Amino acid sequence: MSNHITTDLLVDYVHHELAPEEDALVHAHLGECAGCRREVENESALTDALRSAAAAEETDMPSLVAARVWETIRSARPSPLGRLAVLLRPAVAVPLAAALVIGAYVAVPLSHGGPAPTIDAGYYFEQHAAAQVQYPLAERGATLQPADRAALEDDSPPAQLAEQSNVGVATVDFISAVR
Amino acid sequence: MSRRAFATALPVAAAFFLALGSTNTRAASPADPALVLLRASLGAPKVVSYVGQLETVRFSSSRATATIVRVEHRAPSLTRRWYLAPESLYGDYTITRGIATYDFDIKNSRVTISHNPALDEQISSAGNFDRVLANYRAVLGGNDIIAGRATRSVVLINKYTGERAIRVWIDERTHLVLKKEEYHGNGAVASQMRFEGVRYTNAIPDGVFSTDPPSGYAQIAGHDFKMPSTDVGRVIQEAGFAPASPKDLPQGFSLVGGSVATTNGVKTIHLVYSDGLRTISLFENATGAAADFGALRPKTLRFENHDAEYVEDGPTTLLTWREHGVYFALVGDLLRNELVDIAKSVVP
Numbered sequence: 001m002s003n004h005i006t007t008d009l010l011v012d013y014v015h016h017e018l019a020p021e022e023d024a025l026v027h028a029h030l031g032e033c034a035g036c037r038r039e040v041e042n043e044s045a046l047t048d049a050l051r052s053a054a055a056a057e058e059t060d061m062p063s064l065v066a067a068r069v070w071e072t073i074r075s076a077r078p079s080p081l082g083r084l085a086v087l088l089r090p091a092v093a094v095p096l097a098a099a100l101v102i103g104a105y106v107a108v109p110l111s112h113g114g115p116a117p118t119i120d121a122g123y124y125f126e127q128h129a130a131a132q133v134q135y136p137l138a139e140r141g142a143t144l145q146p147a148d149r150a151a152l153e154d155d156s157p158p159a160q161l162a163e164q165s166n167v168g169v170a171t172v173d174f175i176s177a178v179r
Numbered sequence: 180m181s182r183r184a185f186a187t188a189l190p191v192a193a194a195f196f197l198a199l200g201s202t203n204t205r206a207a208s209p210a211d212p213a214l215v216l217l218r219a220s221l222g223a224p225k226v227v228s229y230v231g232q233l234e235t236v237r238f239s240s241s242r243a244t245a246t247i248v249r250v251e252h253r254a255p256s257l258t259r260r261w262y263l264a265p266e267s268l269y270g271d272y273t274i275t276r277g278i279a280t281y282d283f284d285i286k287n288s289r290v291t292i293s294h295n296p297a298l299d300e301q302i303s304s305a306g307n308f309d310r311v312l313a314n315y316r317a318v319l320g321g322n323d324i325i326a327g328r329a330t331r332s333v334v335l336i337n338k339y340t341g342e343r344a345i346r347v348w349i350d351e352r353t354h355l356v357l358k359k360e361e362y363h364g365n366g367a368v369a370s371q372m373r374f375e376g377v378r379y380t381n382a383i384p385d386g387v388f389s390t391d392p393p394s395g396y397a398q399i400a401g402h403d404f405k406m407p408s409t410d411v412g413r414v415i416q417e418a419g420f421a422p423a424s425p426k427d428l429p430q431g432f433s434l435v436g437g438s439v440a441t442t443n444g445v446k447t448i449h450l451v452y453s454d455g456l457r458t459i460s461l462f463e464n465a466t467g468a469a470a471d472f473g474a475l476r477p478k479t480l481r482f483e484n485h486d487a488e489y490v491e492d493g494p495t496t497l498l499t500w501r502e503h504g505v506y507f508a509l510v511g512d513l514l515r516n517e518l519v520d521i522a523k524s525v526v527p
Contacts, residue, residue: 037382119475125510131297
């Protein structure tokens with residue numbers, strides 16, 4: 001391939017739209033041409049920016065913005081006297097005392113014959129997966145996280161389930177849709 | 180160690196070393212072209228850098244769950260996986276640097292850091308390939324085009340049952356596994372992995388693998404997993420009680436290691452059995468501490484007067500039951516009835 005690659009071709013390359021032969025030619029050219037590599041990086045950055053913007057529109061507030069807001073709220077601390085006054089208000093003091101009593105009860109289960117300790121079922125899956133990964137051809141990622149397993153045992157049809165609770169279940173149909 | 184624990188430790192350890200010996204003596208000829216290709220594929224991620232899109236579908240008994248990730252891998256050991264699906268994980272990403280994994284949860288502004296020495300590819304390929312050869316026959320399959328690349332497939336067939344266990348499609352030039360299908364004993368597909376696109380490149384910027392948390396992110400210490408120890412006698416001694424071991428395992432499986440951990444104040448022993456490709460984990464705690472299924476919805480079944488519960492995560496099933504004050508949890512990528520047969524043979 002001589003000189004530089006056309007912008008249309010580069011855009012198609014970034015979006016995986018080229019035929020394998022064209023893709024290979026462009027890929028080979030990029031290995032030698034810094035100018036075209038910059039073009040590809042620019043196009044990729046633009047794509048990521050558009051994708052981020054689209055994702056942000058789907059949620060109430062970008063998580064980073066939300067984190068900064070909370071950070072600001074937390075950093076605006078009242079004076080020590082003000083904090084003490086807040087703690088002594090009945091609306092705070094009564095639930096606080098109740099929480100302390102319950103917390104103490106839960107913290108020492110053996111002394112009062114309370115519920116026996118349990119082991120999170122996710123622990124078993126995680127330990128098993130961690131041991132399995134050392135074997136040839138084992139998965140090294142790209143599986144669901146423990147929090148998403150809750151969806152697996154739900155008897156609702158997958159489409160309904162996703163609509164109801166926004167849980168992490170994707171069906172084969174969903175994959176086709178993503179493509 | 181109590182006399183009872185010692186009496187159990189001896190046969191368990193003896194069985195372990197016998198299994199090790201038989202594994203080495205039954206290894207197949209390394210000159211077989213299918214084996215050469217398979218061995219090359221295990222080492223490929225150490226030398227091949229790439230970017231691509233990877234789809235994984237895992238089948239449970241009632242549904243399929245899928246993930247789609249964009250993968251950037253720079254040899255030998257830097258990998259970023261950026262989730263496109265499922266919807267709940269969209270935008271989250273995971274960076275693996277050697278044995279350390281950083282899970283970035285963008286919705287909750289936190290990064291969880293965990294370590295697993297088993298992620299070291301050298302550990303995985305050095306000790307366990309012989310075990311695969313002892314229990315599986317590698318057969319060259321046909322040629323196919325996967326993600327625009329010419330591949331050759333290799334099928335691994337269980338030597339005892341004649342059943343196809345796994346099929347991998349290996350890039351003819353780079354030897355990277357571009358597609359993989361795992362099968363249950365009844366022939367059903369247990370899971371599929373496939374690259375939808377792949378591009379080999381060494382020009383992946385360092386920034387892609389940056390583990391610096393974005394501003395405002397909380398850092399959380401995740402698990403520091405331990406490699407299962409092959410010194411089973413010591414593991415049993417550490418547990419402080421005599422674990423029961425399954426008397427009936429699928430052919431080719433043997434005890435390969437174990438570990439002891441304390442979680443939520445409960446000391447639990449973890450025994451690992453493998454035939455080289457598939458793994459079964461048996462967890463036991465002598466305090467009778469049950470599993471907390473949380474939001475999971477376990478189903479119940481009954482075997483030999485035991486009320487058991489199970490949940491599925493794709494093809495992986497967790498089966499739990501209690502017997503003589505010991506709580507058992509059995510995990511494996513086997514059919515439920517296969518796991519129940521193993522559970523029946525665990526007699527404390």
